[in-house]
């Protein structure tokens with residue numbers, strides 16, 4: 001699913017009005033009605049007090065539409081105008097007039113804390129104060145109103161975005177935005193729903209279709225995309241009946257040190273479990289027996305050193321190499337990496353200590369083959385690109401880094417983001433069960449295994465991250481978050497593949513009798 005920018009959303013609105021010959025007032029009506037429908041379906045007329053706080057722009061206008069429909073349907077509604085600016089938008093004013101047509105209880109203006117209404121914990125707050133139009137710091141009393149919401153403990157439903165969040169920069173204080181229980185966002189998810197510093201302001205979110213122009217939606221290129229099943233499925237490479245293991249590549253996994261052979265085992269198992277034809281591990285001598293005994297499918301080459309990698313010498317022709325898992329950062333291992341990088345032309349995945357070593361000697365980065373995949377967690381990323389002031393600067397720095405070195409980088413997190421060719425691919429699968437030892441080693445293995453089978457490196461990174469999260473999601477259904485460990489993620493890979501081909505659940509909508517008749521005729 002495309003993640004549109006603020007400018008694209010405004011452009012889409014204008015284009016939709018032109019092509020569908022509807023006014024922006026009617027587009028706002030659509031948006032508000034969608035939210036009303038969402039609420040009405042769940043509330044079924046319940047008389048819970050609903051406090052609708054409207055700003056003075058189009059987000060506020062949406063709030064007025066919601067208020068009008070709730071009032072018409074007999075809900076217990078109180079509407080307020082948060083007067084942070086006297087420049088009311090034309091569409092806001094149009095819907096203000098429409099609201100006046102259905103109630104004598106006109107919205108109450110709020111100018112300062114003395115105007116704040118009492119809100120009980122059982123009440124509902126609709127936050128339609130600021131949308132994507134926020135462009136400068138907010139007045140103190142408006143922030144106080146946000147705090148008033150939080151203190152009330154009432155369920156807060158945000159319209160489009162939680163008020164106070166910017167679309168392109170983080171906020172300095174967590175009291176400067178609304179903390180929403182749910183956000184109903186129009187047409188496209190917003191990037192801020194996926195970034196660690198801004199995602200926390202809404203517990204859940206959902207996208208509402210407001211009928212924007214289909215051609216605009218289809219043809220507009222976005223800088224970011226949310227990756228779900230629909231996005232990964234077209235890339236799946238089916239297996240031919242007469243294929244053999246040579247068709248699916250030979251992966252070489254280089255890593256391990258005394259006490260960290262298990263990490264390489266996890267990576268190698270994941271590589272093979274995702275479909276690579278052959279896997280060889282290159283580990284220090286001390287790991288030989290453990291590897292052979294615990295993972296008989298893998299072949300093993302050992303370094304001359306007992307406890308660490310000191311020289312990378314092998315006489316096989318791997319299709320793809322993963323480097324770094326559990327390797328440590330000792331001087332001799334770094335030297336081995338340097339020699340290896342200067343010679344190597346085989347596609348690469350670099351993880352963990354491999355990344356740490358690159359961070360200590362950045363001059364090695366220029367030897368990475370084009371489209372090498374790097375998989376840092378936040379600390380490793382900071383060592384690699386330096387500190388950032390907020391998530392947006394982090395994304396800019398990663399884009400610049402990937403451009404400079406022509407690499408693909410996965411920013412690991414609750415929503416892992418693959419950065420490739422200036423574009424962000426935001427993964428939608430995964431859960432907190434993945435916060436467990438070795439889950440990164442498994443991800444490296446999955447990506448390596450996909451690369452070995454001939455997936456383009458960008459697809460291997462995006463699809464691999466998706467499968468990794470999906471396995472964890474399916475595993476967590478049986479195990480819960482706490483009991484899920486990295487080995488389970490490998491075990492559930494098969495289910496993650498099968499899930500790609502499961503038919504989506506039919507929508508929970510009753511079919512009309514005519515529809516049933518038509519089906520019979522067909």
Ligand SMILES: NC(=O)C1=CN([C@@H]2O[C@H](COP(=O)(O)OP(=O)(O)OC[C@H]3O[C@@H](n4cnc5c(N)ncnc54)[C@H](OP(=O)(O)O)[C@@H]3O)[C@@H](O)[C@H]2O)[C@H](O)CC1
Pocket residue numbers: 009012013027028031055056057058059060061062084085087089129130131132133134135136137138139159160161186187210
């Ligand atoms: N396709 C869609 O998604 C649709 C979305 N809709 C809704 O429209 C809003 C965006 O509305 P907009 O009017 O552009 O912006 P806001 O409502 O967020 O803000 C209103 C104006 O407030 C001014 N502003 C900005 N920051 C501040 C501040 N800190 N203090 C005071 N005032 C501020 C700013 O105007 P200026 O000219 O003064 O800069 C804003 O424009 C979107 O989020 C959806 O909810 C449509 O209803 C339908 C289509």
Ligand SMILES: [K+]
Pocket residue numbers: 059127128129130131158159160161162163
């Ligand atoms: K809002």
